[in-house]
Amino acid sequence: MSRKRPFDRDASSLGAAGGRAKSWKRPLDRDASSLGAAGGRVMSRRVNAFWGLVAWLVGIAFFLPVAWMVLTSFHSEADAGTNPPKFGASLTLDGYREFFGASTGASPWPPLINSATASIVSTLLVLLLAIPAAYALAIKPVRKWTDVLFFFLSTKMLPAVAGLLPVYLIAQKIGLLDNIWLMVILYTSMNLPIAVWMMHSFLAEVPVAILEAAAIDGARLPTIMRKVIVPVAAPGIAATALICFIFSWNEMLFARVLTGVVAGTAPVFLTSFVTSQGLFLAKVCAAATAISLPVLAAGFAAQDKLVQGLSLGAVK
């Protein structure tokens, strides 16, 4: 983003630094824009303001369920369950205390630690495997290797539920049911295809000239990777990691079937928590909020690169 020229400033926040978005903002265009009739401008400004307001309302409507959840999590059980809901009730941390087992002694830490293990370890493994693969495919690739790239993509399009049965049977056979390391391996392979594609899209932005200059200066591949590629592609690598983290943390289908008491992840824990504690709305909202925090943080951190990454390079 630092490469943006002054005129690009109001261009998209989502990485307009890429290819064709660049060429249009020439001085001439600015003259053209000042030719607009003054009356039409006032009119369109009003129309824009109207649609802007609509966008605000829609945005807030989208936000309402989440706001309700967070607000309720800070209410006492008595206030959370009233009809009509008391939105202005006093706030308390009791819901969170209860979620962490203040009165029952039941700790939510094992599932949280399971989720953290599965997400973090699998994300690290994904990076370890995806960066070299994407490098080989992005920097001066052998021509036919686009096919490899598309193979990666096509595997992501297999419906997850179709692979569920065999994975279940294999896990059962080798005794890995209800084992968090099975989830680590599964999440790694599930996120790999998309990570390779995302990394490819980000690495393709590294100017080959820099690499060649480094090579001429005598840098060898490991040095080039560490000193040139990783720094330039760092935002992309970070975004890829964050998105993989989000996907693994949120994964529900496999976790639900393949884990149980020991290796249950946080989302699975939440579903059973809802079943057993559903009457205690504040407590459940606190649980849901606490479980959402890691991915919310990751989501906001990755926001700017999210679309470029997930659209597989179609959007720069």
Added chain:
Amino acid sequence: MVGLGRSRAVAFVAPALVLIGVFLVFPAFWTLYIGVTNYRLTGAAAKAPEVVGLDNYRGVLSDPAFYRSLWLTLIYVLVSAAVGQNVLGFGLAWALRGARRAIRRLIESLVLLAWVLPSSVVAFLWIAMLDRDAGTVNMLLGQSPGTAWLVQYPMTALVVFNIWRGTAFSMMLYSAALSSVPPSHLETARVVGSSTMQTLRDVVLPHIRRHALTNTLLITLWTFNDFTPFLLTAGGPDHRSEVAPVYIYNTAIVGGDMGYSGAVSLVVLLINLLLALVYLRAARAGRSS
């Protein structure tokens, strides 16, 4: 100099390929095999499954429940993703195209929340809010006892839910896409007095056609394979919201009939591959042009 030699390139790609092969591709093929057996989750057929040939496939293809599930999936995907998320996402991006960056980012963040949250959290949220007796929606509507939304209108609820859940991606993608439309073209369109519809059709659409295609196919595939409907309605009541992934889950894990479910999986897999092929063709065409 910078490019890797062939052998080193292979070494770089191979580990990823092996992992994907073992854990994604191989299971998919195994699903093909399970589909021709009478494998069950429990009981005698679990210990020694027999090959029953194409019986499962015959059963699936003559099962009204399967066609109902496909039909529901089609509605779910078309209405909530292809139309709902697409149109609302574009609308939001269009409405915010002139807004200040900070404002656009803020609204994007609000919408993004729904996209980022774990499916078990959003499922709980919607179940709680749509509850007949204590649900916030019914309270706000002043109904008591209120409508049991997920029971009386399961598909409508799922569609609305998925629009809420997924619009963020379309919005952000179109927002990026719209920035590739030269402002001077929009300005010209305004000066010559073309209507918004004309501007969209003649100026905006040609620039974002490829983005729209990518977006539609991505959200279609995501919605098609989305398991969250199970958490909301479990396919019920009376199978009225049993979209394909839920149907597979219900026959295999709940019903225990792995063989039959494997056959359904294969059919779903083929539909997905078909969609993927359409996408790959389109993506390649876009790349070469």
